[in-house]
Amino acid sequence: MSRRPVRRRRSSRPRKQKGSDLQFLLMIGLVGAVASSLIASVASWVAEHPWVFALPAIAAAGMGAVGVYLQRKEARRDAIRAQGLRYSAEHLDGLHYTQFEYAVRDLMYRDGCRDAQQVGRGGDQGADVKATDPHGRRWVIQCKHRKDGVRGSAVGSPDLFVLNGTGRQVHGGDVLVMLTNSRFSKPALEFAESQSLHLVDRQLLAQWASGSRPLWELLRSVPPPRKPTSLS
Numbered sequence: 001m002s003r004r005p006v007r008r009r010r011s012s013r014p015r016k017q018k019g020s021d022l023q024f025l026l027m028i029g030l031v032g033a034v035a036s037s038l039i040a041s042v043a044s045w046v047a048e049h050p051w052v053f054a055l056p057a058i059a060a061a062g063m064g065a066v067g068v069y070l071q072r073k074e075a076r077r078d079a080i081r082a083q084g085l086r087y088s089a090e091h092l093d094g095l096h097y098t099q100f101e102y103a104v105r106d107l108m109y110r111d112g113c114r115d116a117q118q119v120g121r122g123g124d125q126g127a128d129v130k131a132t133d134p135h136g137r138r139w140v141i142q143c144k145h146r147k148d149g150v151r152g153s154a155v156g157s158p159d160l161f162v163l164n165g166t167g168r169q170v171h172g173g174d175v176l177v178m179l180t181n182s183r184f185s186k187p188a189l190e191f192a193e194s195q196s197l198h199l200v201d202r203q204l205l206a207q208w209a210s211g212s213r214p215l216w217e218l219l220r221s222v223p224p225p226r227k228p229t230s231l232s
Contacts, residue, residue, distance in 0.1 A: 085110045087209035089149070089202060092181050097145040101128045103209075104143055104179060111214035113139070126162040127171050133216060135225035140173030146182040150202050154185040164195050174223050175216070181205055196221070 087103055095103060101120045108116040113131035120128030120143065129141040142163045146152025160178055167176035178184075178192065179200040192199050198219050200208070208215050216222045 086211075089181060089206040089209070092145075092205070092209065093147070093149040095145070097143070100145040100181070101143045104141060105129045105131070107209060108133075108139065108141075108215070111216075125170050126166040127173075130171060130173075133214070135216075137174040137216070137223060137226050138172055139175045139177065140167040140171045141177040141179055142167075144178065144180040144182070146180065149181055150183060152182045154183045155180045155188055156185045157187040157191045160188055160191050160195070160197060164191075164197060167197075174226060175219075177215075177219075179205060198222070 085106055087107070092100060092103060098118075098120070101118045105116045105118045108129060108131040112134040116129065116131035118128065119130055126142055127140050128143040129139075131139045131141075133139060140163070142159065144155045144159060155178060163176055163178055167173040175198060176196075177198045177200060178188075181202050183201050184192075184199055189199065191197070198221075200215070200219075204218060208218055
């Protein structure tokens with residue numbers, strides 16, 4: 001007997017409906033028409049109001065003016081605070097050693113060193129405060145705070161060795177100062193004199209902090225002005 005030919009099964013996939021495609025195309029066309037109309041309206045409005053392009057520049061200029069005003073206002077406040085800045089020796093005794101360094105920085109700022117900064121931290125290489133005075137001299141100050149004030153331990157020559165070794169070579173200092181709210185040992189006094197280092201003990205610190213004269217007017221043998229600056 002001969003076999004009947006096997007009939008192929010029709011695919012169960014639904015045929016694409018031309019109606020759905022037509023609806024999709026109509027929707028795309030409608031969206032495009034609306035978008036074109038909106039763009040044309042915006043372009044027409046901008047053409048009638050060209051000043052709109054100046055708004056970003058006006059806003060930027062306004063923000064810049066406000067920033068300058070705030071900076072000047074803060075500068076005036078700093079100047080007022082600096083003029084009346086005074087510290088007693090007892091107040092300095094009660095500070096944390098980091099606060100003590102900031103107080104010294106503020107006193108240098110009071111005296112006209114606008115770039116005075118506190119830099120003391122681990123590995124500071126002998127500098128806690130650095131500043132440039134109005135005569136162009138670079139100051140490098142090492143601070144030694146004692147909780148007990150004058151009754152605390154004296155600052156010895158080993159501390160001066162560090163300042164002497166790094167103050168000029170590393171920090172570029174013209175005036176190297178060791179400052180304390182206590183006192184200095186005899187070897188420290190002798191070493192400082194031999195190396196042209198400046199020492200500020202409790203008595204001199206109290207005179208400077210509670211008065212109005214800059215530190216360079218209270219120290220002896222300060223180097224001459226390096227060069228005129230904008231602060232002179």
